[in-house]
Amino acid sequence: MPAVKKRRIVDSITKESIISNLANSTRLDERGLLDYRNLEIETKILKDKTNGSARVKLGESEVWAGIKVETANPFPDTPAEGVMTCNAERLPISSQYIEPGPPDEDTIELSRVSDRGIRESGMIDVKELCIKEGERVYSVYVDVAVINDDGNLFDAVAYAATTALLMSDMNKFTIEDDEIKMLDEKQPLPIKSVPVSTTFAKIGDKIIMDPNADEEEMATARVTLVTDENGKYVSAQKGKPGGFTFDELREISVISKEKGDEIRIKIREAVKNGA
Template sequence: MAEVSNKDSFVLDANTFAKLHPKEFYRKFLTNNIRPDGRLLKKFRKTSINLNSIKSAEGSCVLKMGKTSVVCGIKAEVAEPRVDDPRKGYIVPNVELSPICSSLFKPGPPGELAQSISERIDKLFKQCKIIDLDKLCISEKNAVWVLYVDVICISYDGNIFDAALFSIISALKNLKLPEVTFIEEEGKVEASEEKTISLELLSTPLSATYVVFDKKYILADPNEEEENLSSTSLTFIYNEQHKLCGISKLGGIPLSKELIQDCTESAIERTDNLRQLLDSTMKNL
Protein backbone atom coordinates (compact mmCIF):
# COMPACT_ATOMS: atom_id res chain seq x y z
CA MET A 1 0.00 0.00 0.00
CA ALA A 2 1.43 3.36 -1.01
CA GLU A 3 2.30 5.87 1.70
CA VAL A 4 0.65 9.26 1.71
CA SER A 5 3.19 11.98 1.04
CA ASN A 6 3.34 15.01 3.32
CA LYS A 7 2.86 17.07 0.18
CA ASP A 8 -0.67 15.68 -0.10
CA SER A 9 -1.70 16.78 3.41
CA PHE A 10 -3.56 20.04 3.84
CA VAL A 11 -2.59 22.28 6.75
CA LEU A 12 -3.67 25.88 7.19
CA ASP A 13 -0.89 28.22 8.20
CA ALA A 14 -1.66 30.71 10.99
CA ASN A 15 -2.24 33.70 8.69
CA THR A 16 -4.68 31.82 6.48
CA PHE A 17 -6.53 30.39 9.48
CA ALA A 18 -6.81 33.88 10.99
CA LYS A 19 -8.37 35.22 7.78
CA LEU A 20 -10.80 32.33 7.28
CA HIS A 21 -11.80 31.85 10.92
CA PRO A 22 -10.90 35.07 12.78
CA LYS A 23 -13.07 34.43 15.84
CA GLU A 24 -11.81 30.91 16.36
CA PHE A 25 -8.27 32.19 15.85
CA TYR A 26 -8.80 34.73 18.65
CA ARG A 27 -10.38 32.14 20.94
CA LYS A 28 -7.27 29.98 20.78
CA PHE A 29 -5.28 32.91 22.16
CA LEU A 30 -7.81 34.33 24.61
CA THR A 31 -8.30 31.01 26.39
CA ASN A 32 -4.64 31.42 27.37
CA ASN A 33 -5.21 35.05 28.48
CA ILE A 34 -3.20 36.54 25.65
CA ARG A 35 -4.07 38.30 22.41
CA PRO A 36 -2.69 37.60 18.92
CA ASP A 37 -0.62 40.82 19.04
CA GLY A 38 1.11 39.59 22.20
CA ARG A 39 -0.75 41.78 24.69
CA LEU A 40 -2.44 40.57 27.82
CA LEU A 41 -6.21 41.13 27.84
CA LYS A 42 -6.05 44.34 29.92
CA LYS A 43 -2.85 45.64 28.33
CA PHE A 44 -2.98 48.99 26.53
CA ARG A 45 -0.83 49.71 23.51
CA LYS A 46 2.31 51.81 23.77
CA THR A 47 1.36 55.48 23.58
CA SER A 48 3.57 58.46 22.74
CA ILE A 49 2.94 62.16 22.18
CA ASN A 50 4.86 64.98 20.53
CA LEU A 51 3.72 68.46 21.53
CA ASN A 52 3.91 71.81 19.76
CA SER A 53 5.17 70.30 16.52
CA ILE A 54 2.78 72.28 14.27
CA LYS A 55 4.13 75.82 14.35
CA SER A 56 1.15 77.28 12.48
CA ALA A 57 -1.22 76.19 15.26
CA GLU A 58 -1.70 77.76 18.69
CA GLY A 59 -1.50 74.29 20.23
CA SER A 60 -0.81 70.87 18.76
CA CYS A 61 -0.14 67.22 19.47
CA VAL A 62 0.98 64.27 17.39
CA LEU A 63 -0.11 61.05 19.08
CA LYS A 64 0.66 57.40 18.43
CA MET A 65 -1.28 54.63 20.15
CA GLY A 66 -0.02 51.40 18.72
CA LYS A 67 -0.68 51.68 14.98
CA THR A 68 -3.34 54.37 15.46
CA SER A 69 -1.91 57.84 14.87
CA VAL A 70 -3.64 61.22 15.03
CA VAL A 71 -2.66 64.86 14.73
CA CYS A 72 -4.50 67.52 16.71
CA GLY A 73 -4.12 71.18 15.81
CA ILE A 74 -5.88 74.08 17.53
CA LYS A 75 -6.43 77.33 15.66
CA ALA A 76 -7.68 80.38 17.54
CA GLU A 77 -9.77 83.05 15.84
CA VAL A 78 -11.45 86.19 17.10
CA ALA A 79 -15.22 86.28 16.66
CA GLU A 80 -18.30 87.95 18.03
CA PRO A 81 -19.68 86.19 21.12
CA ARG A 82 -22.91 84.29 21.01
CA VAL A 83 -25.94 86.32 21.99
CA ASP A 84 -26.86 84.01 24.86
CA ASP A 85 -23.27 84.00 26.23
CA PRO A 86 -21.76 87.46 25.59
CA ARG A 87 -18.88 86.84 28.02
CA LYS A 88 -17.83 83.39 26.86
CA GLY A 89 -15.70 82.11 24.04
CA TYR A 90 -16.38 78.70 22.56
CA ILE A 91 -14.73 75.54 21.31
CA VAL A 92 -15.49 73.73 18.04
CA PRO A 93 -14.13 70.15 17.97
CA ASN A 94 -13.93 68.18 14.74
CA VAL A 95 -12.59 64.70 14.03
CA GLU A 96 -11.63 63.71 10.50
CA LEU A 97 -11.39 60.12 9.29
CA SER A 98 -10.41 60.03 5.63
CA PRO A 99 -9.23 57.36 3.16
CA ILE A 100 -5.68 58.48 3.99
CA CYS A 101 -5.83 56.69 7.34
CA SER A 102 -7.82 53.62 6.26
CA SER A 103 -9.70 52.20 3.30
CA LEU A 104 -12.67 51.87 5.69
CA PHE A 105 -13.42 55.55 5.20
CA LYS A 106 -14.64 57.22 2.04
CA PRO A 107 -14.00 60.71 0.62
CA GLY A 108 -16.64 63.35 1.13
CA PRO A 109 -18.61 64.58 4.14
CA PRO A 110 -17.75 63.19 7.61
CA GLY A 111 -18.94 59.62 8.09
CA GLU A 112 -21.00 58.28 10.96
CA LEU A 113 -18.03 57.37 13.17
CA ALA A 114 -16.29 60.74 12.75
CA GLN A 115 -19.52 62.62 13.47
CA SER A 116 -20.24 60.47 16.50
CA ILE A 117 -16.81 61.09 18.03
CA SER A 118 -16.97 64.83 17.34
CA GLU A 119 -20.38 65.01 19.02
CA ARG A 120 -19.21 62.98 22.04
CA ILE A 121 -16.22 65.27 22.53
CA ASP A 122 -18.36 68.39 22.12
CA LYS A 123 -20.77 67.04 24.73
CA LEU A 124 -17.88 66.28 27.08
CA PHE A 125 -16.61 69.86 26.84
CA LYS A 126 -20.06 71.18 27.67
CA GLN A 127 -20.66 68.83 30.60
CA CYS A 128 -17.17 68.80 32.15
CA LYS A 129 -15.66 72.20 32.85
CA ILE A 130 -12.39 71.58 31.06
CA ILE A 131 -11.79 75.26 30.29
CA ASP A 132 -13.24 78.38 31.86
CA LEU A 133 -14.88 79.82 28.75
CA ASP A 134 -14.93 83.25 30.41
CA LYS A 135 -11.14 83.25 29.97
CA LEU A 136 -11.72 83.23 26.22
CA CYS A 137 -13.54 86.55 26.41
CA ILE A 138 -11.59 89.49 25.00
CA SER A 139 -14.28 92.15 25.38
CA GLU A 140 -17.81 91.44 26.62
CA LYS A 141 -20.37 91.55 23.80
CA ASN A 142 -17.63 92.51 21.35
CA ALA A 143 -14.97 89.87 20.86
CA VAL A 144 -14.10 86.38 22.09
CA TRP A 145 -11.71 83.61 21.17
CA VAL A 146 -13.02 80.64 19.21
CA LEU A 147 -10.86 77.52 19.41
CA TYR A 148 -11.15 75.28 16.37
CA VAL A 149 -9.92 71.89 17.54
CA ASP A 150 -9.23 69.62 14.56
CA VAL A 151 -8.18 66.01 14.97
CA ILE A 152 -6.98 64.27 11.81
CA CYS A 153 -6.39 60.54 11.86
CA ILE A 154 -3.37 59.61 9.75
CA SER A 155 -3.31 55.89 10.58
CA TYR A 156 -6.34 53.97 11.84
CA ASP A 157 -6.09 50.77 13.86
CA GLY A 158 -8.96 51.06 16.32
CA ASN A 159 -9.83 53.00 19.49
CA ILE A 160 -9.97 56.38 17.80
CA PHE A 161 -11.99 57.99 20.61
CA ASP A 162 -9.27 57.50 23.25
CA ALA A 163 -6.63 58.73 20.83
CA ALA A 164 -8.63 61.80 19.80
CA LEU A 165 -9.50 62.86 23.35
CA PHE A 166 -5.94 62.47 24.67
CA SER A 167 -4.53 64.42 21.70
CA ILE A 168 -7.01 67.25 22.34
CA ILE A 169 -6.23 67.51 26.06
CA SER A 170 -2.51 67.42 25.24
CA ALA A 171 -2.83 70.15 22.60
CA LEU A 172 -4.84 72.34 24.99
CA LYS A 173 -2.10 71.93 27.60
CA ASN A 174 0.46 73.60 25.32
CA LEU A 175 -1.95 76.11 23.81
CA LYS A 176 -0.65 79.69 23.70
CA LEU A 177 -2.82 82.63 22.66
CA PRO A 178 -1.46 86.05 21.71
CA GLU A 179 -2.19 88.75 24.25
CA VAL A 180 -4.89 90.94 22.68
CA THR A 181 -6.65 94.22 23.39
CA PHE A 182 -10.01 95.35 22.04
CA ILE A 183 -9.91 98.95 20.81
CA GLU A 184 -13.46 100.25 21.23
CA GLU A 185 -12.97 103.41 19.16
CA GLU A 186 -11.96 101.37 16.14
CA GLY A 187 -14.01 98.26 16.92
CA LYS A 188 -11.09 95.93 16.34
CA VAL A 189 -8.66 93.71 18.19
CA GLU A 190 -4.95 94.41 18.43
CA ALA A 191 -2.66 91.45 19.09
CA SER A 192 0.80 91.46 20.62
CA GLU A 193 3.51 89.85 18.51
CA GLU A 194 5.60 88.94 21.55
CA LYS A 195 3.35 88.30 24.56
CA THR A 196 1.30 85.12 24.84
CA ILE A 197 -0.98 83.63 27.46
CA SER A 198 -1.68 80.02 28.37
CA LEU A 199 -5.04 78.60 29.34
CA GLU A 200 -5.42 76.77 32.61
CA LEU A 201 -7.31 73.51 32.30
CA LEU A 202 -9.85 73.15 35.08
CA SER A 203 -10.07 69.42 34.45
CA THR A 204 -8.30 66.80 32.34
CA PRO A 205 -10.83 64.06 31.55
CA LEU A 206 -9.30 61.13 29.70
CA SER A 207 -10.80 57.89 28.47
CA ALA A 208 -10.16 54.16 28.46
CA THR A 209 -12.06 51.90 26.08
CA TYR A 210 -12.70 48.15 26.22
CA VAL A 211 -14.51 45.64 24.03
CA VAL A 212 -16.28 42.41 25.00
CA PHE A 213 -15.42 39.32 22.96
CA ASP A 214 -17.57 36.18 23.19
CA LYS A 215 -19.55 37.79 26.04
CA LYS A 216 -16.77 37.05 28.54
CA TYR A 217 -13.35 38.32 27.43
CA ILE A 218 -12.60 41.99 28.16
CA LEU A 219 -10.00 43.50 25.84
CA ALA A 220 -8.50 46.90 26.64
CA ASP A 221 -7.59 49.40 23.93
CA PRO A 222 -8.97 47.34 21.02
CA ASN A 223 -7.33 47.43 17.63
CA GLU A 224 -9.44 47.54 14.47
CA GLU A 225 -9.78 43.77 14.15
CA GLU A 226 -10.82 43.39 17.80
CA GLU A 227 -13.44 46.11 17.37
CA ASN A 228 -14.89 44.31 14.35
CA LEU A 229 -15.02 40.93 16.11
CA SER A 230 -16.54 42.20 19.36
CA SER A 231 -20.20 42.76 20.11
CA THR A 232 -19.95 45.46 22.78
CA SER A 233 -17.64 48.35 23.62
CA LEU A 234 -17.40 50.25 26.88
CA THR A 235 -15.68 53.62 27.41
CA PHE A 236 -14.94 55.20 30.79
CA ILE A 237 -13.93 58.85 31.18
CA TYR A 238 -12.21 59.91 34.41
CA ASN A 239 -10.75 63.22 35.53
CA GLU A 240 -7.61 63.73 37.59
CA GLN A 241 -9.58 63.28 40.83
CA HIS A 242 -10.85 59.87 39.67
CA LYS A 243 -14.34 61.27 39.22
CA LEU A 244 -16.35 59.51 36.53
CA CYS A 245 -17.12 62.14 33.89
CA GLY A 246 -18.82 59.82 31.45
CA ILE A 247 -19.46 56.24 30.46
CA SER A 248 -20.74 54.98 27.12
CA LYS A 249 -21.72 51.50 26.00
CA LEU A 250 -22.20 50.44 22.41
CA GLY A 251 -23.84 47.08 21.85
CA GLY A 252 -26.68 45.23 23.51
CA ILE A 253 -24.96 42.60 25.63
CA PRO A 254 -25.70 43.05 29.37
CA LEU A 255 -22.58 43.38 31.52
CA SER A 256 -22.20 42.21 35.10
CA LYS A 257 -21.31 44.55 37.96
CA GLU A 258 -18.12 42.56 38.53
CA LEU A 259 -17.06 43.07 34.93
CA ILE A 260 -17.75 46.80 35.05
CA GLN A 261 -15.90 47.16 38.36
CA ASP A 262 -12.93 45.35 36.88
CA CYS A 263 -12.87 47.78 33.96
CA THR A 264 -13.25 50.74 36.31
CA GLU A 265 -10.05 49.98 38.21
CA SER A 266 -8.16 49.43 34.97
CA ALA A 267 -9.54 52.66 33.45
CA ILE A 268 -8.47 54.78 36.42
CA GLU A 269 -4.95 53.36 36.21
CA ARG A 270 -4.82 53.94 32.45
CA THR A 271 -5.97 57.56 32.59
CA ASP A 272 -3.53 58.28 35.43
CA ASN A 273 -0.71 56.87 33.30
CA LEU A 274 -1.70 59.09 30.38
CA ARG A 275 -1.62 62.19 32.61
CA GLN A 276 1.82 61.23 33.84
CA LEU A 277 2.95 60.91 30.22
CA LEU A 278 1.53 64.35 29.44
CA ASP A 279 3.10 65.96 32.51
CA SER A 280 6.54 64.50 31.78
CA THR A 281 6.32 65.57 28.13
CA MET A 282 5.35 69.11 29.14
CA LYS A 283 8.36 69.34 31.46
CA ASN A 284 10.68 68.47 28.60
CA LEU A 285 9.37 71.16 26.24
Protein backbone atom coordinates (compact mmCIF):
# COMPACT_ATOMS: atom_id res chain seq x y z
CA MET A 1 0.00 0.00 0.00
CA PRO A 2 1.16 3.54 -0.55
CA ALA A 3 3.45 5.20 1.92
CA VAL A 4 2.77 8.88 1.38
CA LYS A 5 1.55 10.85 -1.56
CA LYS A 6 5.12 11.83 -2.24
CA ARG A 7 4.84 13.82 -5.41
CA ARG A 8 2.22 15.79 -7.15
CA ILE A 9 0.53 13.85 -9.94
CA VAL A 10 -0.97 15.82 -12.77
CA ASP A 11 -4.02 13.93 -13.95
CA SER A 12 -4.26 12.90 -17.58
CA ILE A 13 -7.15 15.14 -18.57
CA THR A 14 -5.55 18.23 -17.06
CA LYS A 15 -2.35 17.31 -18.85
CA GLU A 16 -4.19 17.02 -22.12
CA SER A 17 -5.93 20.35 -21.75
CA ILE A 18 -2.67 22.04 -20.77
CA ILE A 19 -1.06 20.65 -23.91
CA SER A 20 -3.97 21.46 -26.24
CA ASN A 21 -4.12 24.98 -24.77
CA LEU A 22 -0.39 25.44 -25.31
CA ALA A 23 -0.82 24.44 -28.94
CA ASN A 24 -3.13 27.47 -29.25
CA SER A 25 -0.64 29.60 -27.33
CA THR A 26 -2.84 29.95 -24.26
CA ARG A 27 -2.79 28.47 -20.79
CA LEU A 28 -5.39 26.99 -18.45
CA ASP A 29 -5.45 30.11 -16.31
CA GLU A 30 -5.90 32.22 -19.45
CA ARG A 31 -2.37 33.59 -19.45
CA GLY A 32 -0.24 33.94 -22.54
CA LEU A 33 2.82 31.70 -22.77
CA LEU A 34 5.19 34.41 -21.58
CA ASP A 35 2.98 36.07 -18.97
CA TYR A 36 3.69 35.76 -15.28
CA ARG A 37 0.92 35.43 -12.72
CA ASN A 38 -0.47 38.28 -10.67
CA LEU A 39 2.37 39.55 -8.48
CA GLU A 40 1.52 41.00 -5.09
CA ILE A 41 4.30 42.45 -2.95
CA GLU A 42 3.71 43.67 0.57
CA THR A 43 6.40 45.07 2.86
CA LYS A 44 6.89 45.64 6.58
CA ILE A 45 4.77 42.67 7.53
CA LEU A 46 7.07 41.55 10.35
CA LYS A 47 8.34 44.92 11.45
CA ASP A 48 8.64 44.14 15.17
CA LYS A 49 11.45 41.60 15.02
CA THR A 50 13.11 41.89 11.62
CA ASN A 51 15.30 44.51 9.99
CA GLY A 52 13.30 44.13 6.83
CA SER A 53 10.48 41.92 5.62
CA ALA A 54 8.29 41.21 2.62
CA ARG A 55 5.43 39.00 1.62
CA VAL A 56 5.12 37.95 -1.99
CA LYS A 57 2.20 36.27 -3.69
CA LEU A 58 2.88 35.04 -7.19
CA GLY A 59 -0.47 33.63 -8.20
CA GLU A 60 -1.29 31.23 -5.38
CA SER A 61 2.35 30.74 -4.37
CA GLU A 62 2.98 32.67 -1.20
CA VAL A 63 6.30 33.32 0.59
CA TRP A 64 7.37 35.51 3.50
CA ALA A 65 10.91 36.83 3.88
CA GLY A 66 12.56 38.30 6.95
CA ILE A 67 16.00 39.86 7.30
CA LYS A 68 18.11 39.82 10.42
CA VAL A 69 21.29 41.91 10.51
CA GLU A 70 23.66 40.91 13.26
CA THR A 71 27.40 41.17 13.80
CA ALA A 72 29.83 38.30 13.52
CA ASN A 73 33.48 37.47 13.10
CA PRO A 74 34.59 37.68 9.45
CA PHE A 75 35.77 34.61 7.59
CA PRO A 76 39.59 34.38 7.76
CA ASP A 77 39.96 34.53 3.98
CA THR A 78 37.83 37.68 3.63
CA PRO A 79 38.69 39.72 6.75
CA ALA A 80 37.32 42.97 5.34
CA GLU A 81 34.00 41.67 4.02
CA GLY A 82 30.66 41.19 5.67
CA VAL A 83 28.55 38.08 5.32
CA MET A 84 25.25 37.55 3.52
CA THR A 85 23.39 34.25 3.52
CA CYS A 86 20.03 33.44 2.01
CA ASN A 87 18.09 30.42 3.15
CA ALA A 88 14.66 29.23 2.02
CA GLU A 89 12.46 26.79 3.92
CA ARG A 90 9.56 24.95 2.40
CA LEU A 91 7.33 24.72 5.45
CA PRO A 92 5.10 21.66 5.83
CA ILE A 93 2.09 23.99 5.87
CA SER A 94 2.80 24.88 2.25
CA SER A 95 1.84 21.59 0.66
CA GLN A 96 0.73 18.07 1.50
CA TYR A 97 3.84 16.75 -0.22
CA ILE A 98 6.30 18.27 2.22
CA GLU A 99 7.21 16.50 5.44
CA PRO A 100 8.89 18.21 8.37
CA GLY A 101 12.53 17.40 8.94
CA PRO A 102 15.82 18.21 7.31
CA PRO A 103 15.49 19.90 3.91
CA ASP A 104 15.25 17.64 0.86
CA GLU A 105 17.28 18.20 -2.30
CA ASP A 106 14.60 20.38 -3.91
CA THR A 107 14.60 22.72 -0.92
CA ILE A 108 18.38 22.87 -0.85
CA GLU A 109 18.43 23.70 -4.55
CA LEU A 110 15.84 26.43 -3.96
CA SER A 111 17.89 27.89 -1.13
CA ARG A 112 21.15 27.83 -3.01
CA VAL A 113 19.77 29.23 -6.25
CA SER A 114 18.16 32.17 -4.47
CA ASP A 115 21.34 32.76 -2.46
CA ARG A 116 23.41 32.74 -5.64
CA GLY A 117 21.16 35.21 -7.44
CA ILE A 118 21.60 37.80 -4.71
CA ARG A 119 25.27 37.07 -4.06
CA GLU A 120 26.46 37.06 -7.68
CA SER A 121 24.54 40.18 -8.61
CA GLY A 122 26.55 42.04 -5.98
CA MET A 123 23.27 43.39 -4.68
CA ILE A 124 24.83 43.91 -1.28
CA ASP A 125 28.23 45.57 -1.17
CA VAL A 126 29.87 43.21 1.31
CA LYS A 127 32.89 45.50 1.68
CA GLU A 128 30.57 48.10 3.18
CA LEU A 129 29.47 45.53 5.73
CA CYS A 130 32.86 45.58 7.41
CA ILE A 131 32.95 47.12 10.87
CA LYS A 132 36.54 46.47 11.79
CA GLU A 133 38.79 44.53 9.51
CA GLY A 134 39.60 41.07 10.78
CA GLU A 135 37.48 41.52 13.89
CA ARG A 136 33.86 42.38 13.36
CA VAL A 137 31.56 42.53 10.36
CA TYR A 138 27.83 42.75 9.73
CA SER A 139 26.14 39.46 9.00
CA VAL A 140 22.97 39.70 6.93
CA TYR A 141 20.64 36.72 7.21
CA VAL A 142 17.89 36.39 4.65
CA ASP A 143 15.36 33.72 5.64
CA VAL A 144 12.42 32.93 3.42
CA ALA A 145 9.40 30.84 4.47
CA VAL A 146 7.26 29.18 1.82
CA ILE A 147 3.66 29.39 3.05
CA ASN A 148 1.75 28.05 0.06
CA ASP A 149 3.31 26.23 -2.87
CA ASP A 150 1.72 26.59 -6.29
CA GLY A 151 4.86 26.32 -8.36
CA ASN A 152 7.76 28.57 -9.35
CA LEU A 153 9.06 29.10 -5.86
CA PHE A 154 12.40 30.17 -7.35
CA ASP A 155 11.00 33.51 -8.47
CA ALA A 156 8.66 34.04 -5.52
CA VAL A 157 11.50 33.45 -3.05
CA ALA A 158 13.85 35.70 -5.02
CA TYR A 159 11.36 38.58 -5.19
CA ALA A 160 10.60 38.32 -1.46
CA ALA A 161 14.30 38.18 -0.53
CA THR A 162 15.16 41.12 -2.80
CA THR A 163 12.29 43.28 -1.58
CA ALA A 164 13.02 42.51 2.07
CA LEU A 165 16.68 43.44 1.55
CA LEU A 166 15.69 46.72 -0.09
CA MET A 167 13.45 47.46 2.90
CA SER A 168 16.05 46.44 5.43
CA ASP A 169 18.11 48.64 7.74
CA MET A 170 21.01 47.98 10.11
CA ASN A 171 22.34 49.62 13.24
CA LYS A 172 25.08 52.23 12.92
CA PHE A 173 28.27 51.88 14.95
CA THR A 174 31.15 53.93 16.30
CA ILE A 175 34.63 52.93 17.28
CA GLU A 176 35.99 54.59 20.41
CA ASP A 177 39.38 53.57 21.80
CA ASP A 178 39.33 50.44 19.69
CA GLU A 179 35.96 49.49 21.21
CA ILE A 180 33.13 48.83 18.77
CA LYS A 181 29.87 50.30 19.95
CA MET A 182 26.62 49.53 18.16
CA LEU A 183 24.19 52.43 18.12
CA ASP A 184 20.40 52.47 18.07
CA GLU A 185 20.41 54.70 15.03
CA LYS A 186 19.72 52.89 11.76
CA GLN A 187 21.09 53.10 8.25
CA PRO A 188 20.04 51.37 5.04
CA LEU A 189 21.93 48.35 3.75
CA PRO A 190 24.63 49.09 1.15
CA ILE A 191 22.58 48.13 -1.93
CA LYS A 192 24.30 48.23 -5.30
CA SER A 193 21.79 46.67 -7.65
CA VAL A 194 18.46 44.88 -7.82
CA PRO A 195 18.61 41.40 -9.32
CA VAL A 196 15.43 39.93 -10.76
CA SER A 197 14.88 36.25 -11.25
CA THR A 198 12.75 34.83 -14.05
CA THR A 199 11.87 31.19 -14.51
CA PHE A 200 10.81 29.37 -17.64
CA ALA A 201 9.64 25.84 -18.26
CA LYS A 202 9.47 23.68 -21.34
CA ILE A 203 6.42 21.55 -22.08
CA GLY A 204 6.64 19.73 -25.40
CA ASP A 205 8.39 22.27 -27.59
CA LYS A 206 6.71 25.27 -25.94
CA ILE A 207 8.46 27.63 -23.59
CA ILE A 208 6.35 29.18 -20.84
CA MET A 209 7.16 31.71 -18.16
CA ASP A 210 6.34 31.34 -14.47
CA PRO A 211 4.99 27.76 -14.45
CA ASN A 212 2.37 26.90 -11.81
CA ALA A 213 2.59 23.66 -9.84
CA ASP A 214 0.91 21.51 -12.50
CA GLU A 215 2.93 23.00 -15.34
CA GLU A 216 6.15 22.71 -13.36
CA GLU A 217 5.49 19.05 -12.61
CA MET A 218 4.73 18.32 -16.27
CA ALA A 219 7.65 20.29 -17.69
CA THR A 220 10.61 18.40 -19.04
CA ALA A 221 13.01 21.20 -18.24
CA ARG A 222 13.09 24.38 -16.23
CA VAL A 223 15.51 27.27 -16.25
CA THR A 224 15.92 30.21 -13.88
CA LEU A 225 17.79 33.25 -15.14
CA VAL A 226 18.71 36.24 -12.98
CA THR A 227 19.47 39.63 -14.49
CA ASP A 228 20.62 42.84 -12.84
CA GLU A 229 19.59 46.35 -13.77
CA ASN A 230 22.51 46.85 -16.11
CA GLY A 231 21.13 44.06 -18.22
CA LYS A 232 23.81 41.64 -17.11
CA TYR A 233 23.06 37.98 -16.52
CA VAL A 234 24.28 37.12 -13.05
CA SER A 235 23.10 33.63 -12.30
CA ALA A 236 21.29 30.74 -13.93
CA GLN A 237 20.12 27.28 -13.05
CA LYS A 238 18.64 24.64 -15.27
CA GLY A 239 16.51 22.07 -13.48
CA LYS A 240 14.59 18.86 -14.22
CA PRO A 241 15.83 16.01 -16.41
CA GLY A 242 15.18 17.50 -19.89
CA GLY A 243 17.05 20.19 -21.76
CA PHE A 244 16.88 23.29 -23.95
CA THR A 245 18.28 23.98 -27.39
CA PHE A 246 20.68 26.88 -28.04
CA ASP A 247 17.94 28.78 -29.84
CA GLU A 248 15.56 28.32 -26.96
CA LEU A 249 18.07 29.61 -24.43
CA ARG A 250 18.82 32.62 -26.63
CA GLU A 251 15.11 33.40 -26.85
CA ILE A 252 14.67 32.95 -23.09
CA SER A 253 17.60 35.23 -22.34
CA VAL A 254 15.98 38.05 -24.32
CA ILE A 255 12.57 37.65 -22.64
CA SER A 256 14.19 37.28 -19.24
CA LYS A 257 15.67 40.76 -19.55
CA GLU A 258 12.42 42.31 -20.78
CA LYS A 259 10.25 40.75 -18.08
CA GLY A 260 12.95 41.31 -15.49
CA ASP A 261 12.84 45.06 -16.11
CA GLU A 262 9.05 44.98 -15.73
CA ILE A 263 9.22 43.12 -12.46
CA ARG A 264 12.04 45.32 -11.15
CA ILE A 265 9.72 48.30 -11.52
CA LYS A 266 7.07 46.47 -9.51
CA ILE A 267 9.56 45.66 -6.77
CA ARG A 268 10.76 49.25 -6.63
CA GLU A 269 7.18 50.47 -6.46
CA ALA A 270 6.41 48.14 -3.57
CA VAL A 271 9.51 49.39 -1.76
CA LYS A 272 8.57 53.01 -2.42
CA ASN A 273 5.02 52.46 -1.18
CA GLY A 274 6.31 50.69 1.90
CA ALA A 275 8.94 53.26 2.81
